[in-house]
Amino acid sequence: MGYSLPVWVQIPPPAHTLVWRDLYECRAALARGEITLIHVVDELYQNIEKKEPVVHAFLALAEREKLILGAKGKESTVFLGLPIAIKDNICTTEFPTTCGSRLLAHYRSPFAATAVVRLLAAGAQVQGKTNLDEFAMGSSTEHSAFGPTRNPWDWERVPGGSSGGSAAAVAAGEALAALGSDTGGSVRQPAALCGVVGLRPTYGLVSRYGLVAFASSLDTIGPITRSVRDAALILSVIAGPDPRDSTSLSSPAQNYLEGLRPNLSGLRLGLPREYVPVELGPVALALIRGWCDRAAELGAEVLEISLPLTEYALPAYYLIASAEAAANLARYDGVRYTLRAPAQTAMEMIAQSRTLGFGPEVKRRIALGTFALSAGYYDQYYGKAQRVRTLIAREFQAAFEKVDLIIGPTSPTPAFRIGEKVDPLSMYLSDLFTIPAALAGLPAISIPAGTVENLPFGLQLIGPRLSEKTLLSAAWAFEEALRA
Ligand code: GLN
Secondary structure: OOOOOHEEEEEEOOOOOOOOOOHHHHHHEEEEEEEOHHHHHHHHHHHHHHHHHOOOOOEEEOOOHHHHHHOOOOOOOOOOOEEEEEOEEEEEOOOOHHHHHHHHHOOOOOOOHHHHHHHEEEOOEEEEOOOOOHHOOOOOOOOOOOOOOOOOOOOOOOOOOHHHHHHHHOOOOOOOEEEEEOOOOHHHHHHHOOOOOOOOOOOOOEOOOOOOOOOOOOOOEEEEEEOHHHHHHHHHHHHHOOOOEEEEEEEEOOOOOOOOOOOOOOOOOEEHHOOOOHHHOOHHHHHHHHHHHHHHHHOOEEEEOOOOOOOHHHHHHHHHHHHHHHHHHHHHOOOOOOOOOOOOOOOHHHHHHHHHHHOOOHHHHHHHHHHHHOHHHHHHHHHHHHHHHHHHHHHHHHHHHHHOOOEOOOOOOOOOOOOOOOOHHHHHHHHHOOOHHHHHOOOOEEEEEEEEEEEEEEEEEOOOOOOOOHHHHHHHHHHHHHHH
């Protein structure tokens, strides 16, 4: 296989540390005149030169010189010309938007996503487009038509997915921060596996305009960053209503950096029994117990709770997400946007273009989704999954009457080996803890919180709808405490 490492790039992965300069700090140092943008860009591009041949986080990358020139005139903006990497299912006008699919290999969007427009308006620059599982379907970034991304901590392992390129770029020091998308966990799980921060906002808080649709009722855009305050900063810029997305909420954007508290006093944290099954193993379980002790020291009350419907979340998600995907992906017909296969008739052209263009995982989802929506089975599968979704949302609502936030692991395991999960179900199981919040439209964040088998392990906090301020504040308190 093409997976073995060329000897000339045997460079050690990053030290196991949670502390290094984040975007917030770079911005402050730039504003104070201590460093220039050239320093920052040089550091990123030195890491790119060293690691990118192996890590393969980017599908397209801006020239170093272009970023330096592009920063001119941005001296009084929020981001001061700093570059941010964008997952390649989020439209930008500067680069192609491929969605990791052969079908869209040459697609260039005529418009940029609202989240990108807002970053640019705040003085950021697009650093490049990051690798992903095709159409964001996957948990390992192995399903990209352009080859896998590797985990910067261990090159034989996956970075998680589907925003694996974004998470790996940030973890490898190749990017300061990135945007990802989270349908069932694709921001949080790769962040956890790469030892960085990943925030899934409340559904509708960040416009989906320009995010290529996978499962429209679940899709969100969220930041992947080196620190919690970076996630807060980016969210403050990209959140808020957008007339171009009818599902965007009317709640105005807030300054999420305001009110970050260094403690958890007065907060009740719920640890669901279902999120700490014995299968996690003694090391992870001890780590989670340690988080709870730490939370208590920081002033929180930690309560054991139960979310018994958790076991139904995964099947409900795979029915709903695949049904929506089957409908959304019907637009790739070889006529518009995409690769077109030569054929005699229109039907043959459509079938051939899709056959050649889509990879096996995408085809699996389209087949599953089409079946779930078919006349005789609609109620038995799709209808039932929707009812389960409602019950899961209610179960969370009830839990949030007793606790302010829910705490648990982001992913059941640290990064697994490339090629290890061959059957789809074992891959789907890595989303066990991220999917329930996604089904309920809730915000959730993953922060690095220790290691298991010498690999990063993520702590997930889930909050009620629009609780981003509390969520980020609690995550920040944990980050500070775990760093100390
Ligand atoms: N891994 C999940 C899936 O494959 C979630 C993907 C995502 O959030 N985009 O559907």
